[in-house]
Amino acid sequence: MSRAWVRESIHRIERDFQRSADTHLVPVELVAMPGVRLYLKDESTHPTGSLKHRLARSLFLYGLCNGWIAEGSTVVEASSGSTAVSEAYFARMLGLPFVAVMPRGTSPAKIAQIEFYGGRCHFVDQAGEVYAEAERLARERRGHYMDQFTYAERATDWRGNNNIAESIFAQMRAEPHPEPRWIVVGAGTGGTSATIGRYLRFQGTATRLAVVDPERSVFCDYYANGDPTVTAEGGSDVEGIGRPRVEPSFVPGVIDRMIRVPNAASYAAMRVLERLVGRRYGGSTGTNFCGALEIACEMAARGEAGAIVTLACDAGDRYLDTYYSDAWLAAGGYDVAPHVERIERACATGRWTPA
């Protein structure tokens, strides 16, 4: 095992970090709720287009420092796409072969990006099959199975060290309500919610953490009844969030509340958000916006003033053929029109109508 190669690899990753700017915190005006300030942490501006740039950097550093990744190692990952894009970028930076194991039906735009960075895509039929297949491929090639779903919560330093939570609090410092009432995020690995939730406690803030969950995901059920063996069939249809099994990186104890969001509401919220901020974001951003808006309406109803921070996880250009396509929505039986109306009414009146 070459220590010089490991040292050089860590330097390369650090240099990428030094060249990168932090992501923006964008205010979203809710005209009907002047006391409630909503902010969107725009993670789509990372070099590889999503919040997974942070995770991929942490996972490579963790694997290198643990002695799990050596010169020439094939790196294999189970992914719904975004993590594989970011990991392919870092694998190429270090000159390592990379294989992504993903469900068939992953966005063509993500597949193209993985291949652009020199990664290979390997498909399985069901979302639940990615784990065993990635492990098998890594064993066969004597490579390293990165396993984001296990290691996301521990590869990131939750105390600070430029993590997403520390960045949010630094960017909120000059705002009218520097300490948000709520932070709203989704869960794929659960790493982001674990990092933010631990940070909120460690820093002694009063900020509460809400996690939104799409259809066919087990996180909500697990949060409610504590059964870690619960599973679901099929994928979530909101790429990046919602899982068919309880992931090891999902830490329920740091979450104050979970909100189930129908998929059609997530797709509708993407459209409403586009009209508010002039940008297209991905499906999980729609889910986040939907949850944040529900909480904003509750705060407004109680006459409560304060800030809510949520995430724009990736950009909409990855989903033009899916969530932004009327044909795709119709084929999936999704009727977004009533949800668009419901969400627009919430923005216009400050009153929330349940789905």
Ligand SMILES: *Cc1c(COP(=O)(O)O)cnc(C)c1O
């Ligand atoms: C991974 C991902 C999430 C969820 O983040 P986790 O830290 O894995 O829970 C949300 N949106 C997108 C687009 C993602 O890729």
